Amino acid sequence: VLEVVKWAYDNNITVPGLPRKSLMGLPPRMEPEVWDSLTDNQRKGHRLTLAGVRQKNRSIVADRSVIDRDLGDAEHLSTFDRFYLPHNMDFRGRVYPVPHFNHQRADHIKALFKFADGQPLGEFGIGWLSIHLANCGDFDKMSKAPFDDRLKWVEDHEADILQAAADPVGSIFWWGEADSPFMFLAACFEYAAWVEGGRSDDFISHIPVALDGSNSGLQHYSAAMRSLEEATLLALMASEKPTDLYQIVADEVRSVVESELDDPELATIARLCLDQGITRSLVKRNVMTFAYSSEQYGFRQQLLDDTMRPLSDMMLTGQLKAHPYGMEREDGTMDGGFRVSGYLSARIYQAVTRTVRKATEGMDFFKKVAGALAHEGKPMVWTTPVGLPVMHKYAVWDVKRVQLFLFNKSVPIVEAKSYDKLDREGRGVITRLQANIRTTPTDRIDKEKARSAVAPNVIHSMDGAHLQLVVLAAADEGMGAFALIHDSFGTHAGNTHRFFQIIREQFVDMYENYCPFETTLEEARMVLSDEGQDRLPDMPTKGDMDLSVILDAEYAFA
Numbered sequence: 001v002l003e004v005v006k007w008a009y010d011n012n013i014t015v016p017g018l019p020r021k022s023l024m025g026l027p028p029r030m031e032p033e034v035w036d037s038l039t040d041n042q043r044k045g046h047r048l049t050l051a052g053v054r055q056k057n058r059s060i061v062a063d064r065s066v067i068d069r070d071l072g073d074a075e076h077l078s079t080f081d082r083f084y085l086p087h088n089m090d091f092r093g094r095v096y097p098v099p100h101f102n103h104q105r106a107d108h109i110k111a112l113f114k115f116a117d118g119q120p121l122g123e124f125g126i127g128w129l130s131i132h133l134a135n136c137g138d139f140d141k142m143s144k145a146p147f148d149d150r151l152k153w154v155e156d157h158e159a160d161i162l163q164a165a166a167d168p169v170g171s172i173f174w175w176g177e178a179d180s181p182f183m184f185l186a187a188c189f190e191y192a193a194w195v196e197g198g199r200s201d202d203f204i205s206h207i208p209v210a211l212d213g214s215n216s217g218l219q220h221y222s223a224a225m226r227s228l229e230e231a232t233l234l235a236l237m238a239s240e241k242p243t244d245l246y247q248i249v250a251d252e253v254r255s256v257v258e259s260e261l262d263d264p265e266l267a268t269i270a271r272l273c274l275d276q277g278i279t280r281s282l283v284k285r286n287v288m289t290f291a292y293s294s295e296q297y298g299f300r301q302q303l304l305d306d307t308m309r310p311l312s313d314m315m316l317t318g319q320l321k322a323h324p325y326g327m328e329r330e331d332g333t334m335d336g337g338f339r340v341s342g343y344l345s346a347r348i349y350q351a352v353t354r355t356v357r358k359a360t361e362g363m364d365f366f367k368k369v370a371g372a373l374a375h376e377g378k379p380m381v382w383t384t385p386v387g388l389p390v391m392h393k394y395a396v397w398d399v400k401r402v403q404l405f406l407f408n409k410s411v412p413i414v415e416a417k418s419y420d421k422l423d424r425e426g427r428g429v430i431t432r433l434q435a436n437i438r439t440t441p442t443d444r445i446d447k448e449k450a451r452s453a454v455a456p457n458v459i460h461s462m463d464g465a466h467l468q469l470v471v472l473a474a475a476d477e478g479m480g481a482f483a484l485i486h487d488s489f490g491t492h493a494g495n496t497h498r499f500f501q502i503i504r505e506q507f508v509d510m511y512e513n514y515c516p517f518e519t520t521l522e523e524a525r526m527v528l529s530d531e532g533q534d535r536l537p538d539m540p541t542k543g544d545m546d547l548s549v550i551l552d553a554e555y556a557f558a
Contacts, residue, residue, distance in 0.1 A: 001111050001186045002074050004168045009067060015176050017107045019063035024053050024316060041332030048333060053316055067108075073101040074112050082116035092457050093388045093464035094486060103208075104485045111182035115481045118204035119492035125205060126194060128496040130154040131558075132209040133161070133187040138179035146241045147554070154191075165192035208483035208490035211500055211557045213463075215245055216487030217291025219556070220462045221359035223511040226545040230358050235555040242555040245355070246280035249287050252351035253344070254278040269327070269343050276324050278344075282307060286348045291359060292456035299345035308337030358543070363455040365517060365540045369524050370454035372535035374445040380454060381523050384465040385514040392457050394449035395441035404433045458516055463487055469506040474499055489557060503557045508547045 005018070012021045027049060035043070077083050085097045097104060103113040121129065127147075134142040134150035139157075142150050154161065164175045165188045178184035186207055194203045213219055214235040222230040228237075235243050257273050260266040285306055286299040294302070307325070314320040325337035353360050370380045370392065379393030405421060421430040463486055470489060471482055479499065483490035491499045517539055525533055550556060 001182055001189070002071075002078065004185060005108050005112070005182060006071060007169060008172070009071070013172065013176075015108070015172070015181050017181070019067050020060050021064060023057045023060055026050060026053055039332075044331065045333050049316070052312065056313060056316055070101055070105075070109055077101075089388075089464070092390055092461040093384050093386065093468070094460050095464060095467060095484065103483050107180045108182045111180070111186045113208070113483065114186075114206040115208065115483075115492060116206075117481065118206045119481070119494040121194070121201050121203050121205050122494040122497075123201060124497035125201070125203075125493040126199075127151060128209050128500075129187065129191060129194070129205065129207075129493040132207075132493070133184065133191055135210070135212075136178060136180045136184040136187055137175075139177075143179070144242050144244050144247075147558075158195075161188045162192050162195060164188040205493045207493075208481075209493045209496045210483070210485075210488050210490040211496065211503060212489075213487035213557050214242065214555065215288055215291070216463055217288070217456075217459050218245070218356055218359050220459050220466075221291060221356070221362045223507065223545075223547060223550070224462075224516055225358040225362050225540060226543040226547070227358035228543050228545040230356050231545055231550075233355065235558075236550050236553050238549065238552040239555065242558065244280065246284045246287050249348065249351045249355055250278050250280045250283045252355065253283060253347045256347050256351065266343075269340060272325065272327070273340060273344060282344075283348050283351075286345070287352055290352045290356070291363075291459055293363060293452055293454075296345050296349040299348055300341045303341040303345055304338065308341055312336050358540075361540050362517070365537050366454045366458050366520065367451045368535075368537040369520050370450045371447065372528060372532055373524055374447040374450040375535065376528060376532045377443060377445050378527050379445065380450065380520065381527075382458070382461070382516070382520045383523075384461045385510045386465045386468050388461070388465070390457070390461050392450065392454055394446040394453060396444040396446050397438040398440050398442060399436050400439050402435050402437055404435060405430045406433060458520065460486075462510075462516060466507055466510055469510060470499075470503050473502050473506055477502070487557075500554075500557070501551075504551050504553065507556070508550050512547055 007013070008015050008018055009021055027046070030038075030046075038046070085099060085102055087095050087097050089095055101109070103110050119125075131147060131150050134145075134153050140153070142153050145153070160171070160174055164171045164185060168175065168185055168188075175181055175185050175188065190205060190207045194200075194205070197203045218230065219234045219236060221227075222234050222236055231237050232239075233243055233245050233248060254274070257270045257278060260270040261274075263270070282303075285302045286294065289298065289302065308323075311320060311323055311325065315323055323334060323336055325340040326334040327337075327339045329335050373380050379391050381389065381391050383389050417432070421432075467484055467486065467489070471484070474482070474491070474495075477498065479491060479495050481492055481495075489499065489503050521536065521539065524536060528536070
């Protein structure tokens with residue numbers, strides 16, 4: 001995989017997620033008579049294009065620096081029999097590797113890792129390797145298909161898989177379209193080696209096979225709230241095929257947008273959105289981050305970052321003639337999808353809050369508890385299911401305003417302000433800038449930050465605890481190789497069948513013996529005044545879900 005990553009990068013091959021190596025060329029300089037013939041709006045559009053290319057090139061330079069270091073690290077580490085990734089925990093108990101070169105990075109880095117010690121596939125290993133292969137490819141949305149369909153897809157495409165492994169350069173047109181191209185290629189190599197080894201259960205496999213939560217943040221809320229309805233939406237119930245919350249929300253948004261075609265003020269933007277398609281991939285990140293307190297403004301920013309700006313980049317490189325979501329501003333320039341992002345973010349937020357009401361109720365509860373504590377200048381404290389004390393404290397900092405003077409050739413002397421300075425030779429202006437610098441934290445609590453950050457912090461502490469409980473239980477059964485990314489659990493294919501069960505067992509056991517709402521409320525009552533306790537919310541009303549049904553939910557982590 002390393003050799004293929006190097007080849008694709010060195011040859012500037014377009015693979016999703018892989019940085020460009022070459023800079024983008026600037027448009028040719030216009031002749032004076034051509035420039036003079038342009039309207040003011042056309043000149044503004046040209047300047048915006050130039051600014052966009054320059055900004056993209058600065059990003060490419062930064063990305064090149066990172067990938068050059070990554071490939072150098074990979075080359076160096078590949079000379080050893082094995083190496084280790086030390087990890088640490090953040091204050092919530094989430095586990096992260098310490099080195100920058102690690103398996104929690106983008107696809108082209110994550111795919112470089114394999115376990116130093118292999119494990120025989122055994123009776124079920126090739127099935128799980130095949131499911132992993134189908135998940136990484138995600139052709140025809142296989143990751144949302146029943147397991148039998150994923151196995152059938154691998155069987156039907158075995159010739160393509162073997163060809164990708166035999167000639168990755170010649171077949172990049174196929175595997176390069178996968179959802180996680182290099183992870184998919186790594187699985188193709190492993191599958192081909194199993195075939196070449198006689199399709200034996202004794203084949204020693206080295207790559208991590210991942211089992212991912214189905215929107216784990218909302219899964220945690222669903223289990224904590226005992227919400228049967230939302231558990232059904234989040235694959236926490238047995239079903240013939242995986243449920244897809246992202247598609248459910250996309251369908252709800254589409255329905256709302258279709259209803260606005262009759263509104264004269266919204267018809268144009270609604271038709272534009274429908275023509276481009278309101279898909280699960282469009283809403284996925286918004287829905288995924290909702291459990292971590294992302295709201296309408298955050299949704300808009302995510303749409304701009306994930307959808308609109310990449311399309312703008314494709315315009316700059318000539319892959320698109322026009323931005324598919326672009327709308328004309330009052331000054332005649334195109335907005336690069338800004339207005340559509342605002343329009344869609346509002347509809348997606350409404351659809352999510354209507355769909356997962358219990359999770360919304362749970363988040364509101366944590367915000368009110370944090371707010372009551374912050375009002376009295378107290379941090380919010382709770383202990384996780386693994387015994388880790390978490391302190392949720394965002395202090396107000398003392399801030400000093402510092403004045404800086406910087407030489408600025410682009411400011412004409414005639415435009416200098418009274419507080420600026422001229423340089424000694426009179427060549428330009430030394431412009432005064434003011435910067436606010438945080439110095440020391442105070443005893444005061446930032447009430448707004450305490451409220452906005454508490455819901456993600458509680459849920460992150462829950463998924464961190466779940467991950468640690470899974471590792472402890474698996475280690476007790478002799479497993480010792482893990483590739484973990486918060487709600488993604490990876491181990492050897494030969495151990496995955498049992499690991500698959502342990503993940504659900506520990507999830508059920510954790511919430512049968514622990515309630516984050518009761519814990520945070522009790523901790524708050526211990527430190528608040530009588531008046532402060534009056535500000536605390538009532539316990540959220542829980543449903544009557546029997547958590548043991550999750551043990552049979554085969555698509556909960558799949």
